[in-house]
Amino acid sequence: MIAPGDPGFREAAVGRVFNARKPSRTPAGVVFPETEAEVVDAVRLARTRGRQVSIRSGGHSWAAWSVRDGALLIDLGGMRELTFDADTGIATASPAVKGGVELTPFLAEHGRMFPGGHCETVGLGGFLLQGGQGWNSRRWGWGCENVVGIDVVTADGELVHANEAQHADLFWAARGSGPGFFGVVTRFHLRTHPAEPMFHDTRVFALDDLEPLLHWLHDVLPQLGVAVEPVVAATRVGRPETVLLLHTTFTGDQDPLLDTVPCRALEHFHGPTTIAEENVAMTLQNPEGYRYAADSQWTDADAATLYPLLRDLYAELPTEHSFSIWYGWAPARRLPDMAFSLERNVYLATYAIWSDAAADERHRDWVHGHHARLAEVGDGVYLGDSDFSRRPDAFMAEPNRARLEEIRARRDPDGLFVSYEMGR
Numbered sequence: 463m464i465a466p467g468d469p470g471f472r473e474a475a476v477g478r479v480f481n482a483r484k485p486s487r488t489p490a491g492v493v494f495p496e497t498e499a500e501v502v503d504a505v506r507l508a509r510t511r512g513r514q515v516s517i518r519s520g521g522h523s524w525a526a527w528s529v530r531d532g533a534l535l536i537d538l539g540g541m542r543e544l545t546f547d548a549d550t551g552i553a554t555a556s557p558a559v560k561g562g563v564e565l566t567p568f569l570a571e572h573g574r575m576f577p578g579g580h581c582e583t584v585g586l587g588g589f590l591l592q593g594g595q596g597w598n599s600r601r602w603g604w605g606c607e608n609v610v611g612i613d614v615v616t617a618d619g620e621l622v623h624a625n626e627a628q629h630a631d632l633f634w635a636a637r638g639s640g641p642g643f644f645g646v647v648t649r650f651h652l653r654t655h656p657a658e659p660m661f662h663d664t665r666v667f668a669l670d671d672l673e674p675l676l677h678w679l680h681d682v683l684p685q686l687g688v689a690v691e692p693v694v695a696a697t698r699v700g701r702p703e704t705v706l707l708l709h710t711t712f713t714g715d716q717d718p719l720l721d722t723v724p725c726r727a728l729e730h731f732h733g734p735t736t737i738a739e740e741n742v743a744m745t746l747q748n749p750e751g752y753r754y755a756a757d758s759q760w761t762d763a764d765a766a767t768l769y770p771l772l773r774d775l776y777a778e779l780p781t782e783h784s785f786s787i788w789y790g791w792a793p794a795r796r797l798p799d800m801a802f803s804l805e806r807n808v809y810l811a812t813y814a815i816w817s818d819a820a821a822d823e824r825h826r827d828w829v830h831g832h833h834a835r836l837a838e839v840g841d842g843v844y845l846g847d848s849d850f851s852r853r854p855d856a857f858m859a860e861p862n863r864a865r866l867e868e869i870r871a872r873r874d875p876d877g878l879f880v881s882y883e884m885g886r
């Protein structure tokens with residue numbers, strides 16, 4: 463264990479946090495297990511010493527959920543298993559495996575795909591536990607819907623396998639509780655899909671076209687195929703005072719409905735693509751080494767309600783890299799019974815991205831201020847793009863949240879694992 467005062471402690475505590483705005487919180491110590499037996503030892507050590515446990519897989523949580531005052535931080539970065547069973551189509555992956563950089567090329571060798579995160583370096587652990595909004599997720603479902611089992615070290619320090627049939631309560635909780643999960647997942651068992659051809663289309667519009675664009679999108683969204691991911695992105699990378707209409711499809715071609723857009727595109731790029739190529743663009747939009755603040759909102763509000771709020775937000779992007787998205791989610795089916803339970807017609811998310819530490823509070827105020835206004839016309843947030851140290855909000859349906867806390871009370875009665883309260 464690396465403890466406060468030991469050489470390299472600060473690096474061990476926050477070095478693998480993606481966000482360059484590192485938290486000032488101080489863990490009681492950091493351990494880097496390389497085997498499941500070492501994870502068991504770490505959980506038992508925390509219990510013996512009267513410490514809580516926090517966990518890190520890929521380190522991509524914007525709010526650095528893994529770094530908690532006084533907790534023993536179990537950093538799973540050293541565990542790197544990836545397997546694939548051609549007979550069942552099931553892959554297994556360690557939680558620190560990166561969805562894009564590692565899982566995607568590994569599955570491509572087998573002609574398979576998985577709905578991993580849109581940014582290639584996101585770790586599977588946090589991504590899958592919180593839901594997992596991945597490639598082709600409108601059709602293949604949330605990442606967590608494609609988890610068929612987990613290996614998990616419980617608060618008792620036991621390694622168990624959980625799925626629909628055994629330890630089903632843990633399995634239910636693991637699919638959506640995110641940073642509130644009460645166990646250490648050491649392995650995910652994943653349903654993979656046959657590889658599909660992918661198509662990309664980007665149209666650039668003047669920001670002044672946002673109003674007709676949004677009205678049209680809200681009108682066509684119910685008819686768009688579920689293999690289409692339609693996104694409006696406001697970004698200053700590229701032409702100023704513009705918005706992009708991006709869509710990827712997993713049908714090998716574009717959806718003809720997209721050609722009915724009523725505004726004139728200033729530029730239009732389209733053609734076949736791959737997850738690897740799309741990841742390159744996403745990495746440019748989410749550069750490493752910058753300070754980030756993120757917030758989100760689910761909403762069923764109509765275009766007329768959203769337009770003035772989004773126009774203000776899009777016109778004010780504070781830095782070159784900052785961006786904001788309108789994502790046409792339009793759920794086409796009921797979610798299975800699991801902790802993850804909050805989604806709406808449209809997903810909104812905003813990311814302030816900057817490098818000057820002196821501007822931290824200004825940019826945080828900007829993101830969370832805009833999203834507080836969006837929250838007045840929305841119904842909660844997605845854990846993946848949330849920071850409860852600034853703006854707590856609902857992230858599960860009420861009955862699911864109640865059930866989660868009831869399972870926690872049985873599985874982790876002493877509160878060994880940290881939960882959603884994290885301080886600043």
Ligand SMILES: Cc1cc2nc3c(=O)[nH]c(=O)nc-3n(C[C@H](O)[C@H](O)[C@H](O)COP(=O)(O)OP(=O)(O)OC[C@H]3O[C@@H](n4cnc5c(N)ncnc54)[C@H](O)[C@@H]3O)c2cc1C
Nearest residue numbers: 519520521522523527528580581585587588589595641647
């Ligand atoms: C550049 C970038 C792009 C992103 N793009 C997407 C996207 O396209 N779709 C999307 O859904 N999200 C996206 N996110 C959000 C991201 O998925 C979440 O922040 C997620 O938590 C990251 O997982 P991680 O393992 O890397 O994070 P970590 O910070 O390591 O983990 C976050 C928390 O999850 C819990 N946790 C992680 N691993 C385990 C485990 N093995 N056992 C128990 N608990 C665990 C812990 O509470 C931990 O503190 C993006 C984030 C970034 C930085």
